[in-house]
Amino acid sequence: xxxxxxxxxxxxxxxxxxxxxxxxxxxxxxxxxxxxxxxxxxxxxxxxxxxxxxxxxxxxxxxxxxxxxxxxxxxxxxxxxxxxxxxxxxxxxxxxxxxxxxxxxxxxxxxxxxxxxxxxxxxxxxxxxxxxxxxxxxxxxxxxxxxxxxxxxxxxxxxxxxxxxxxxxxxxxxxxxxxxxxxxxxxxxxxxxxxxxxxxxx
Amino acid sequence: xxxxxxxxxxxxxxxxxxxxxxxxxxxxxxxxxxxxxxxxxxxxxxxxxxxxxxxxxxxxxxxxxxxxxxxxxxxxxxxxxxxxxxxxxxxxxxxxxxxxxxxxxxxxxxxxxxxxxxxxxxxxxxxxxxxxxxxxxxxxxxxxxxxxxxxxxxxxxxxxxxxxxxxxxxxxxxxxxxxxxxxxxxxxxxxxxxxxxxxxxxxxxxxxxxxxxxxxxxxxxxxxxxxxxxxxxxxxxxxxxxxxxxxxxxxxxxxxxxxxxxxxxxxxxxxxxxxxxxxxxxxxxxxxxxxxxxxxxxxxxxxxxxxxxxxxxxxxxxxxxxxxxxxxxxxxxxxxxxxxxxxxxxxxxxxxxxxxxxxxxxxxxxxxxxxxxxxxxxxxxxxxxxxxxxxxxxxxxxxxxxxxxxxxxxxxxxxxxxxxxxxxxxxxxxxxxxxxxxxxxxxxxxxxxxxxxxxxxxxxxxxxxxxxxxxxxxxxxxxxxxxxxxxxxxxxxxxxxxxxxxxxxxxxxxxxxxxxxxxxxxxxxxxxxxxxxxxxxxxxxxxxxxxxxxxxxxxxxxxxxxxxxxxxxxxxxxxxxxxxxxxxxxxxxxxxxxxxxxxxxxxxxxxxxxxxxxxxxxxxxxxxxxxxxxxxxxxxxxxxxxxxxxx
Numbered sequence: 092x093x094x095x096x097x098x099x100x101x102x103x104x105x106x107x108x109x110x111x112x113x114x115x116x117x118x119x120x121x122x123x124x125x126x127x128x129x130x131x132x133x134x135x136x137x138x139x140x141x142x143x144x145x146x147x148x149x150x151x152x153x154x155x156x157x158x159x160x161x162x163x164x165x166x167x168x169x170x171x172x173x174x175x176x177x178x179x180x181x182x183x184x185x186x187x188x189x190x191x192x193x194x195x196x197x198x199x200x201x202x203x204x205x206x207x208x209x210x211x212x213x214x215x216x217x218x219x220x221x222x223x224x225x226x227x228x229x230x231x232x233x234x235x236x237x238x239x240x241x242x243x244x245x246x247x248x249x250x251x252x253x254x255x256x257x258x259x260x261x262x263x264x265x266x267x268x269x270x271x272x273x274x275x276x277x278x279x280x281x282x283x284x285x286x287x288x289x290x291x292x293x
Numbered sequence: 294x295x296x297x298x299x300x301x302x303x304x305x306x307x308x309x310x311x312x313x314x315x316x317x318x319x320x321x322x323x324x325x326x327x328x329x330x331x332x333x334x335x336x337x338x339x340x341x342x343x344x345x346x347x348x349x350x351x352x353x354x355x356x357x358x359x360x361x362x363x364x365x366x367x368x369x370x371x372x373x374x375x376x377x378x379x380x381x382x383x384x385x386x387x388x389x390x391x392x393x394x395x396x397x398x399x400x401x402x403x404x405x406x407x408x409x410x411x412x413x414x415x416x417x418x419x420x421x422x423x424x425x426x427x428x429x430x431x432x433x434x435x436x437x438x439x440x441x442x443x444x445x446x447x448x449x450x451x452x453x454x455x456x457x458x459x460x461x462x463x464x465x466x467x468x469x470x471x472x473x474x475x476x477x478x479x480x481x482x483x484x485x486x487x488x489x490x491x492x493x494x495x496x497x498x499x500x501x502x503x504x505x506x507x508x509x510x511x512x513x514x515x516x517x518x519x520x521x522x523x524x525x526x527x528x529x530x531x532x533x534x535x536x537x538x539x540x541x542x543x544x545x546x547x548x549x550x551x552x553x554x555x556x557x558x559x560x561x562x563x564x565x566x567x568x569x570x571x572x573x574x575x576x577x578x579x580x581x582x583x584x585x586x587x588x589x590x591x592x593x594x595x596x597x598x599x600x601x602x603x604x605x606x607x608x609x610x611x612x613x614x615x616x617x618x619x620x621x622x623x624x625x626x627x628x629x630x631x632x633x634x635x636x637x638x639x640x641x642x643x644x645x646x647x648x649x650x651x652x653x654x655x656x657x658x659x660x661x662x663x664x665x666x667x668x669x670x671x672x673x674x675x676x677x678x679x680x681x682x683x684x685x686x687x688x689x690x691x692x693x694x695x696x697x698x699x700x701x702x703x704x705x706x707x708x709x710x711x712x713x714x715x716x717x718x719x720x721x722x723x724x725x726x727x728x729x730x731x732x733x734x735x736x737x738x739x740x741x742x743x744x745x746x747x748x749x750x751x752x753x754x755x756x757x758x759x760x761x762x763x764x765x766x767x768x769x770x771x772x773x774x775x776x777x778x779x780x781x782x783x784x785x786x787x788x789x790x791x792x793x794x795x796x797x798x799x800x801x802x803x804x805x806x807x808x809x810x811x812x813x814x815x816x817x818x819x820x821x822x823x824x825x826x827x828x829x830x831x832x833x834x835x836x837x838x839x840x841x842x843x844x845x846x847x848x849x850x851x852x853x854x855x856x857x858x859x860x861x862x863x864x865x866x867x868x869x870x871x872x873x874x875x876x877x878x879x880x881x882x883x884x885x886x887x888x889x890x891x892x893x894x895x896x897x898x899x900x901x902x903x904x905x906x907x908x909x910x911x912x913x914x915x916x917x918x919x920x921x922x923x924x925x926x927x928x929x930x931x932x933x934x935x936x937x938x939x940x
Contacts, residue, residue: 111682111918122473123307132307133474137415143713144680144721144901158474160439160554161641164562166659177674184671188659198917201904202677204720205896209673217670221663231917240917270295
């Protein structure tokens with residue numbers, strides 16, 4: 092399923108969401124897996140005060156030739172993993188292009204202060220309009236069923252690996268999960284497998 | 294990375310720039326590492342501290358950057374290699390010591406400062422460029438362009454430091470510090486018996502030959518310049534300075550740091566490999582003038598790409614002026630010409646913009662039709678202001694401050710400070726902070742405002758600081774206020790750690806950088822011994838906290854300290870692993886917009902866990918975000934918010 096060659100070099104993956112959703116952890120695990128798959132990779136995260144409830148974007152550049160210490164160029168995303176719908180749209184607006192594919196967790200996180208959030212169906216339609224292929228994964232809902240909304244990012248990780256959009260094999264992700272989670276490995280593996288399953292039903 | 298001291302030379306790992314700096318220092322055989330936490334530099338000391346015992350390193354979170362630098366210098370004086378780490382603001386704090394250290398020189402142990410600047414102020418209150426300090430104080434300066442290079446450069450910086458007997462500065466930026474990428478590890482240092490010894494010889498008759506330390510500084514100024522000449526010679530031959538491109542490029546980019554990557558990528562994207570060359574400087578002060586002059590001779594156009602100030606740009610233009618008329622054929626582009634800006638983070642896109650403008654070429658980042666569609670469709674995307682986390686005790690503190698100031702009614706105000714509670718400037722902190730400058734400046738400025746009574750000043754003055762900030766720079770302001778009889782209330786928002794930068798311990802937590810136990814320096818006792826009136830509140834007790842502030846404002850005299858003590862929710866959640874309460878909305882009691890509260894909980898209170906249910910037109914709890922702190926229960930006048938203990 093997974094590909095070893097890149098359509099573009101550098102190949103740009105964006106993981107976006109809202110501060111607190113676990114962007115940094117997710118992007119580090121994806122980056123490590125890509126390194127283990129033999130790629131040059133750079134993961135540029137949002138840290139510091141911007142993490143506090145603001146929009147966060149991790150830029151992951153995958154290459155055979157260079158390590159690029161830089162963010163995605165305008166209009167140059169290849170894959171966008173959106174942990175939140177309007178954040179997905181925000182990033183599509185900047186980095187999208189006619190060949191971009193997206194995986195989206197459609198659960199909104201509302202901005203504070205009663206700032207109006209657009210109608211969710213309208214957001215979904217807009218995402219579909221701007222991506223050549225979109226897969227919606229109800230990660231938060233599934234995570235809440237598991238008893239902790241924080242599993243949403245591991246579910247999405249499973250979906251990303253299962254999508255075949257990236258040259259990452261399941262086998263190279265499992266040891267990374269094992270190393271990261273230790274005592275809480277079982278539910279995280281369950282979440283990961285759930286994500287792999289959900290993407291197939293799309 | 295979990296174990297930065299792994300014995301795995303030649304193996305490749307995904308390392309954050311800050312971890313690579315830590316690894317470089319360890320490979321260099323440091324004995325001492327010091328820092329005060331500050332994004333984007335915090336993870337360097339954190340990573341070293343985790344392996345400090347194993348590697349026989351003394352790693353400490355120092356109380357501030359000046360002390361951190363002094364502690365590191367102490368090690369150097371006794372022959373031990375040391376590193377001190379800080380963000381750009383920290384360099385200012387350390388500056389007074391550094392200017393004098395430059396004069397005396399260091400000891401026999403190499404000493405390196407790693408400073409990380411924050412272009413676009415992503416986690417700072419300014420975007421100061423720390424590099425001019427190297428020029429100002431005569432210190433060799435280097436700038437890595439990737440995590441791998443950060444590791445190699447830090448290692449080499451110790452050698453340079455020892456060769457020229459000066460502190461060497463390695464300057465990163467957010468993008469270098471916080472980007473994770475492939476790094477090949479080097480050898481760990483060989484175990485050796487190091488005996489620290491301070492040879493405090495001082496020969497008045499021959500100060501320049503004396504190892505250490507104090508003395509008639511004018512005598513030492515000339516040798517300092519000689520040391521910098523020596524550094525320049527070393528830099529001329531440094532492999533960290535590289536040229537990439539054709540022999541006679543139409544345009545030469547001179548760049549450094551993260552901008553190296555932006556320049557390479559821009560040239561690849563525009564396919565300008567034949568027309569544009571890159572001279573990338575790893576050593577940026579003193580400028581390797583011979584090398585630069587040689588390259589200025591190969592081209593007619595020069596573009597400078599760097600963050601933040603035009604630092605290299607000015608140095609090179611100064612050099613070019615000194616070489617006239619041999620350089621009269623050159624046209625310079627960069628921040629001075631307006632092709633790039635002396636503010637904000639740079640990017641590949643911005644370099645593409647500069648190149649297309651100078652070379653008059655067209656570039657379209659994406660399909661036209663898509664571009665128009667995207668522009669139209671994203672109009673529905675709402676703004677998302679940053680905010681305090683759900684369950685954050687600062688929300689309670691700011692709520693109490695807001696209500697107390699309103700009830701007092703004398704136009705009282707709050708002076709802000711640096712930390713998560715900097716959000717007091719924004720909606721998350723109800724716009725309560727009216728000033729914000731440096732670490733500890735809230736208390737200092739409040740001190741000044743509280744001492745203007747002879748001019749008819751009669752507004753109540755409050756200042757806020759965090760627990761870590763208190764130890765860093767607020768104590769002198771409290772001493773000053775008591776001594777000079779100023780009148781203000783200092784609120785210490787004590788959440789039990791340095792939350793903003795990753796929960797580092799401080800002198801009040803009872804824990805060291807290495808996680809060993811430490812003596813607790815109690816802020817209450819300290820403030821009382823200074824002579825301030827001290828009270829302690831739990832900000833989650835909103836009524837009592839508000840009343841305490843009101844009462845102290847009415848008393849209207851002297852230096853008062855209110856410690857608002859409640860654990861950071863992120864620290865609490867890690868420790869307790871469950872929510873204290875299950876919070877819900879009683880739909881019978883919530884009258885929605887008919888209530889008249891103007892959506893107090895979902896609009897004004899600014900907690901992400903409280904949301905407006907459009908269907909039922911009532912408040913609702915977002916289960917995915919609510920941490921069950923229960924604070925909101927006390928703000929609803931209709932008692933429509935309900936909490937139920939989880940045990």
